[in-house]
Amino acid sequence: MKVQRIYDRNASRLAILIIFFPYICFADTCLDWFKESKISKNDKACISKCTTLQMDMSTFSCSQECEKFCSTKCEPDSYWKSKIKDGRPEKWEPRVEKSLSWTNDEKEKLQAVLGQLPNVFKKIAFKGFYRMQRSSAIGNPGSIAESGQEIVVYNSAFDGPGLSLDKIVAHELAHAIFLNFSKRDIKDYETSLGWSVAYKGRARSGPFISNGARDNVDEDFATNIEYFLFAPEGLKSKVPKAYDWILNKFSKNFKLKEACEYEKK
């Protein structure tokens, strides 16, 4: 009697395995297939890119899973999540600039952008991102406090024509890196790019990756970092000294991460 019951239990376990094994197997294969495709969940064309990369397995097609894979949002990086703040930075000079609260949609967009940045940005002293309505400088999408520890994001960062939040955020955080640099690092950058020989108030001799970089050494550095991350080949060919300096300082790991890459740790 007792033996018989054990036999029955084993038989039912076997049945459960037979029923569920194919499903588990295909589900994992499809997830691996999606990860290997390197299609970003944050890519607006995620679903169409995913469905055109078909992999049929006679009884199961991974393309049927595309909507699910593309709609799954990355878990926010806990470090960056803690740096999105309401209110006003401590000593924010332009009194005319008004604070706003972050909307959930804006927070999600900012978290997605921050999650793709290399970890170097997480290693500097930094207090947080604040949301304000409009800059006292017309059209300016973002500003950084003199301390280098607080960044303000304005409306135009989200809706300004030709502007994109990812580049704006990387640019402002690059200012934060520069403001956190030792005197030795600053001197080294200045010398390597030719700023040390520029007359006061005048730009170094070219080339520059964009006109905004001509303003001063700090602006030059932030703009070069922005291009290093988002258009590295352009920077390499146009301002090779800046490309080489950044590569030498931060290593080849200084690049954008795949979407949700930080979740794998």
Ligand SMILES: [Zn+2]
């Ligand atoms: Zn700037």
